[in-house]
Amino acid sequence: MTLRHFLRDDDLSPAEQTRLLDLAAELKAEPWSRRPLEGPQSVAMIFDKPTLRTQVSFGAGIAELGGNPMLVEGRLAGIGVRESVEDVARVLARQVSLVVWRTFFQADLDTMAAHAGVPVVNALTDDFHPCQLVADLLTVREHKGDLPGLTVAFVGDAACNMGNSWLLAGTTAGMHVRVAAPPGYQPTGAVLDRAAEIARETGGSATCFHEAEKAVAGADVVVTDTWISMGKESEEASRQAVFGAYALTSELLALAAPDAIAMHCLPAYRGKEIAAEVIDGPQSVVWDEAENRRHAQKAVMTFLLEASR
Ligand code: CP
Numbered sequence: 597m598t599l600r601h602f603l604r605d606d607d608l609s610p611a612e613q614t615r616l617l618d619l620a621a622e623l624k625a626e627p628w629s630r631r632p633l634e635g636p637q638s639v640a641m642i643f644d645k646p647t648l649r650t651q652v653s654f655g656a657g658i659a660e661l662g663g664n665p666m667l668v669e670g671r672l673a674g675i676g677v678r679e680s681v682e683d684v685a686r687v688l689a690r691q692v693s694l695v696v697w698r699t700f701f702q703a704d705l706d707t708m709a710a711h712a713g714v715p716v717v718n719a720l721t722d723d724f725h726p727c728q729l730v731a732d733l734l735t736v737r738e739h740k741g742d743l744p745g746l747t748v749a750f751v752g753d754a755a756c757n758m759g760n761s762w763l764l765a766g767t768t769a770g771m772h773v774r775v776a777a778p779p780g781y782q783p784t785g786a787v788l789d790r791a792a793e794i795a796r797e798t799g800g801s802a803t804c805f806h807e808a809e810k811a812v813a814g815a816d817v818v819v820t821d822t823w824i825s826m827g828k829e830s831e832e833a834s835r836q837a838v839f840g841a842y843a844l845t846s847e848l849l850a851l852a853a854p855d856a857i858a859m860h861c862l863p864a865y866r867g868k869e870i871a872a873e874v875i876d877g878p879q880s881v882v883w884d885e886a887e888n889r890r891h892a893q894k895a896v897m898t899f900l901l902e903a904s905r
Pocket of ligand 1 (some may be wrong): 650
């Protein structure tokens with residue numbers, strides 16, 4: 597048996613990502629067609645950071661797969677505080693068929709995966725948000741068709757999980773990924789190098805800009821995210837000043853392709869990183885993105901459970 601986890605976007609090969617997106621579309625059309633958690637088997641959902649979409653979409657999705665969603669209160673469990681990540685992993689594996697964890701450090705998630713003995717899913721870390729990207733790519737496919745060759749522009753704080761995940765997942769899909777961020781908020785060299793490596797295989801590309809206008813010019817998809825990621829609240833004032841030129845306004849969106857779509861993983865702050873007329877306008881697909889979290893994560897869990905048998 598090969599135990600499979602979904603810890604970062606490049607855990608999926610390009611072919612696996614395509615299969616997973618096909619499965620997500622199938623599950624969206626036929627929500628109760630697959631029952632890999634029949635029993636019901638339990639899935640532990642642990643959140644060390646705030647969440648709305650992730651907890652409800654996983655909870656509903658696990659139930660639709662025939663399973664029992666078990667919300668584990670992160671503060672009560674005290675993972676890494678009350679007991680080690682390794683011991684928590686060993687205990688969880690004796691109770692549940694899969695672990696979904698939102699936490700801070702990617703290294704802790706890696707440790708959980710190394711000791712759990714059941715599939716572990718990244719429900720967001722400081723570094724990556726791969727489940728969001730499966731939902732986002734499903735949404736792009738629904739609105740723009742085949743992914744290879746499409747251009748996506750991510751504007752704002754690119755030194756964060758969403759910027760990193762777009763670079764890895766977008767290039768895996770054969771897309772041209774452009775990020776625009778001010779100095780000091782660009783992706784790390786390690787992420788850019790990995791995206792470039794993937795792009796060489798898929799025909800995509802990964803490019804960094806400082807000017808939002810250059811990244812957005814002619815793009816098929818324009819993406820932004822909050823400037824104040826979880827854990828960065830104390831930097832709010834300085835971040836508002838630095839990111840002002842990267843707001844996704846109707847003027848910036850007008851530089852993209854005429855039929856471009858605007859995306860945001862939510863929660864959104866109107867008048868900050870995205871203008872109200874954009875998020876509430878005709879090019880916005882944010883509510884489809886939010887819905888697609890459920891379909892995407894059901895596909896992720898089904899894929900991991902089947903691959904790990
Ligand atoms: N997009 C997202 O992950 O939403 P939540 O933080 O509400 O789960």
